[in-house]
Amino acid sequence: xxxxxxxxxxxxxxxxxxxxxxxxxxxxxxxxxxxxxxxxxxxxxxxxxxxxxxxxxxxxxxxxxxxxxxxxxxxxxxxxxxxxxxxxxxxxxxxxxxxxxxxxxxxxxxxxxxxxxxxxxxxxxxxxxxxxxxxxxxxxxxxxxxxxxxxxxxxxxxxxxxxxxxxxxxxxxxxxxxxxxxxxxxxxxxxxxxxxxxxxxxxxxxxxxxxxxxxxxxxxxx
Amino acid sequence: xxxxxxxxxxxxxxxxxxxxxxxxxxxxxxxxxxxxxxxxxxxxxxxxxxxxxxxxxxxxxxxxxxxxxxxxxxxxxxxxxxxxxxxxxxxxxxxxxxxxxxxxxxxxxxxxxxxxxxxxxxxxxxxxxxxxxxxxxxxxxxxxxxxxxxxxxxxxxxxxxxxxxxxxxxxxxxxxxxxxxxxxxxxxxxxxxxxxxxxxxxxxx
Numbered sequence: 001x002x003x004x005x006x007x008x009x010x011x012x013x014x015x016x017x018x019x020x021x022x023x024x025x026x027x028x029x030x031x032x033x034x035x036x037x038x039x040x041x042x043x044x045x046x047x048x049x050x051x052x053x054x055x056x057x058x059x060x061x062x063x064x065x066x067x068x069x070x071x072x073x074x075x076x077x078x079x080x081x082x083x084x085x086x087x088x089x090x091x092x093x094x095x096x097x098x099x100x101x102x103x104x105x106x107x108x109x110x111x112x113x114x115x116x117x118x119x120x121x122x123x124x125x126x127x128x129x130x131x132x133x134x135x136x137x138x139x140x141x142x143x144x145x146x147x148x149x150x151x152x153x154x155x156x157x158x159x160x161x162x163x164x165x166x167x168x169x170x171x172x173x174x175x176x177x178x179x180x181x182x183x184x185x186x187x188x189x190x191x192x193x194x195x196x197x198x199x200x201x202x203x204x205x206x207x208x209x210x211x212x213x214x215x216x217x218x219x220x221x222x
Numbered sequence: 223x224x225x226x227x228x229x230x231x232x233x234x235x236x237x238x239x240x241x242x243x244x245x246x247x248x249x250x251x252x253x254x255x256x257x258x259x260x261x262x263x264x265x266x267x268x269x270x271x272x273x274x275x276x277x278x279x280x281x282x283x284x285x286x287x288x289x290x291x292x293x294x295x296x297x298x299x300x301x302x303x304x305x306x307x308x309x310x311x312x313x314x315x316x317x318x319x320x321x322x323x324x325x326x327x328x329x330x331x332x333x334x335x336x337x338x339x340x341x342x343x344x345x346x347x348x349x350x351x352x353x354x355x356x357x358x359x360x361x362x363x364x365x366x367x368x369x370x371x372x373x374x375x376x377x378x379x380x381x382x383x384x385x386x387x388x389x390x391x392x393x394x395x396x397x398x399x400x401x402x403x404x405x406x407x408x409x410x411x412x413x414x415x416x417x418x419x420x421x422x423x424x425x426x427x
Contacts, residue, residue, distance in 0.1 A: 095352075
């Protein structure tokens with residue numbers, strides 16, 4: 001009886017073992033890295049909003065503190081998006097004719113909500129809490145970037161798990177004094193205002209604030 | 223051979239069906255970030271999310287009239303309304319310490335400075351951009367006003383000024399009232415009476 005497979009198939013069989021590994025490996029790493037891409041996570045992409053609210057104008061131009069609008073960021077998991085009433089504390093008096101603000105005025109008159117487009121949105125299986133980060137001296141800018149320079153809101157970080165862990169494993173690279181959490185342009189300095197290294201200052205603050213972030217899965221996946 | 227053909231013929235529609243099933247999750251968008259996010263969203267509601275079940279589509283529900291949430295029982299009229307016997311209270315409902323004044327300064331700088339300015343002269347940033355100018359805290363009428371009056375203005379608003387009750391908790395409102403009193407006193411004092419850290423900021427203005 002003739003052989004079913006020609007002699008050459010041995011080589012083919014050996015190569016195909018390696019080939020399968022290579023193909024599967026490449027496939028997996030493409031999948032994993034796709035998840036990290038700025039393209040898939042919309043990092044640096046300004047989102048179109050129903051009202052073109054500019055943090056640059058309001059924070060840098062007018063000098064309003066984050067907490068004037070994001071009222072619950074210090075004591076709750078949720079930072080809060082301001083209701084239109086907050087906008088109206090000023091815009092009932094100034095720029096009252098601006099067509100850009102018509103949705104705000106209409107919402108205030110009729111009571112229908114403004115549908116802001118979410119920019120930062122963790123998967124629902126992740127637990128995140130603002131208050132602990134604010135109290136342990138992580139600045140808004142560390143996670144959200146130079147918000148005071150954004151005409152429209154965008155993300156500067158992927159919010160991937162590896163990003164959270166990067167800091168939870170080495171918080172000394174990021175912590176700052178509590179009073180500076182809302183400062184958008186903070187640089188590490190000592191009491192006299194001389195520049196110091198972040199890691200040295202961070203190590204000192206970690207002792208002072210008793211910082212010990214957990215990397216247990218159940219911290220973020222409850 | 224014909225067996226093999228049969229399987230491929232069956233596999234094709236099966237594969238197509240599977241891809242279709244996956245695409246059903248797309249809900250009419252091709253934005254890759256939205257696709258990713260939609261797979262991550264579970265059928266529970268986060269604060270302020272949209273919920274079509276309710277007429278106003280808000281998942282975060284307003285308080286039902288006449289109900290009191292736990293820890294929200296407000297029986298101390300002095301503390302929560304600023305009124306004593308129907309008149310603005312002349313005293314603070316708790317002792318004013320240095321810590322309270324510091325808290326008051328911090329809260330004042332967040333919520334009041336855009337219009338009233340750091341010194342309370344009514345020349346904040348927003349006023350310079352066209353907001354109605356509020357009176358200075360250092361006019362005689364306001365110097366003679368009671369703490370309860372300032373509490374009331376913050377709680378219920380005053381003329382063109384909106385209420386801040388939803389954003390500033392009652393204790394913080396009292397702390398701000400105390401800090402305004404300190405500002406008023408400092409206006410009649412010399413710079414040397416002011417603590418060093420405050421003085422530096424005043425001088426920089």
